[in-house]
Amino acid sequence: MSDFLHMGGYAIYVWASYLLGLLVVAVNLWQPWRAEREVWRQLTRRRKHEERMRESETS
Amino acid sequence: MWAWLHRQGSPKRFYNWSGTLARWAGWGSLLLGVAGLYYALFASPPDYQQGESVRIMYVHVPAAWLSMFIYMNIAAASLVSLVWRIKVADMFAAASAPIGAWFTFLALATGSLWGKPMWGTWWIWDARLTSELILLFLYLGYIGLLAAIEERETAARAAAVLALVGVVNIPIIHYSVEWWSTLHQGATVTKFDKPSIDWTMLRPLLLMAFSATLFYVAVALRLARTELLRRERESQWVRELIDGRQGGGRR
Amino acid sequence: MSTVAEGLSAEALACRRAERTLFRDVSFMLRSGEVLQIEGPNGCGKTTLLRTLCGLTRPAAGCVRWAGEDIRDNYAAYATELVYVGHHAGIKEELTPLENLVFAAALGGTNGRVTPEQALQRIGLPFECEDIPCRKLSAGQRRRVALARLLLSSSRLWILDEPFTALDVSGRGLVESLLREHAARGGMAVVTSHHAVDLAGSTVQQLYLG
């Protein structure tokens, strides 16, 4: 196991590479998630606003 | 055929099929990625010259591949959006750009991490890394232009022109950098690619590359869908979508 | 559509800016000898409409036709028939009025009736102004230089964005008479203006935006 972690003396470089790869993947997962949440929040707010306007018109 | 494609490019249709495709691509990417990581870290031998550091290659090469592949995708989508006026295409192009920039960055960083033990310095003006660096600038320029123009559709069309100019220039840049590095470097440093590569190393490489490609497809589609919703928020189908979602209570 | 579509027509034009619809369903038909006056409050898209008619801005929906043909199909033919004078009319500050007009004629064509000097005279620019750079002229004088292009050109369609801005009473009267003459010759014009325009004797259509 420690041999595996040691990576023949290249541990820092190898693990840093994989960590960076993971980081990039994480950022690219987080980004669309955040954008999606933001857009849905906006859209529902707009829709509610519209409905309120319609209600106030009819009443 | 064209009529069919054009129909699939209509906002509502695109929204429907892209969701499914993104989900499948996402799961596929995860599956291939896990398998790829297993072979990359456990079930492949160290290189006889580079030792264990060869494992960096399984991150670097897919990232470098994706950086090129995504730029080509942006250019192709830009062409489609300029010629056939399919709005969805420019949203896909715009969504691809940040992903491409991130993977270009990853390719550069891992190239540097591989270079330190191999060459003894963090950075060397090797043809491949230099090309990658210029590619990063092309991406940043594209993203910068897209962000600078306020009118969304104008921005998309301007960026599309830039992407096409860029894609014509990439081979020229690549060739010039290649020529320049052979002129100044003399003895060639060991490169990643060798004429023949063993199956045990090729297997994780291919798995990781496919996984990365699917990952890109999934993320780009999701970003494009989000942008689509934002732009089409006044249309009837988006309204219905919101109502359905609120009624369904998914969140 | 009418059978003989001589002239300019717009079909269900719509324009969006900043994700907001500026106008939609704008349709009209302008025939030979007619003037179209576009009115509306600030920010209602008058300038955008004019630019759309020129083919500078792409409409979000609908199309502009010249002689029954979409202007995008044969733009060069349309361009020879068109003069557009916008807020900024391409008058170079560093050039003299005469140089500006000579250049405009070189790019936009002339009708052969009027020389640049005559055009400047007719538009009421003092003779001594002809040889000084435009940046030293007043706003009204610069406006006159821009409008002098109308006299040179042989185009049948004039598209003028606020042509009366910065002009004094005599200038306004002059532009009105230019428009009348143009219409009498069988020309067409699209004009935006805040002022009431006196074009007695010509057919004037009006279009309200917003």
Next chain:
Amino acid sequence: MNTPSLAHAWFALLRRDVMLALRQRGQLANPLLFFVLVVALFPLGMNPDPALLRNIAPGVIWVGALLAAMLALESMFRSDFDDGALEQMLLTPYPLPLLVLAKVAAHWLVTGLPLLLVAPLLALLLNLEGEAMVILLASLALGTPLLSLIGAIGVALTVGLRRGGVLLSLLVLPLYVPVLIFAAGAVGNAQAGMAVTGQLAFLGALLALAVALAPLATAAALRISLD
């Protein structure tokens, strides 16, 4: 109907732009002074050993030319955009790419050509002599029009933006890389007594390609920017 011929309009546009530039000589001189200053700063920033200077001369002069050309780019369409002359250019019956070519040609005459004229002086400052100097001029003669042509695309894309300057350099400089490499490479080879025809031929080919394609892209970009 009396529409002037394309050639007449083309030369009228070229003549007007050159005339305008000559009336604002201050603006004309700025990039030139910048070029001279940048190159003159290098010996101050390092050991002014003649051999070293000779070594870095091709790169330094070419990077200087690149930055000076970059600086001059913005003026290509800026004033035309502000005063509506660009709109008028789009409303003519002539093919826009050809009119763009006239503007680029005029821009090169007033910004690129002067760089070519002061380059020998700078070459002397950096101990670049003999054949290398000739090749330097040849590379500038082929390379600076390329800079103008490629740059025009970037300017056309950013002309509608209020603060397009930094973005412009980000868009354009990566595209300048091949020009820099081959041009500076040719001069370097000439110094070392090696063949230069390959690089110069490549620059020539790039120039031909850019003359054919860049005006098309610039015209498309202008239409988009003015939309």
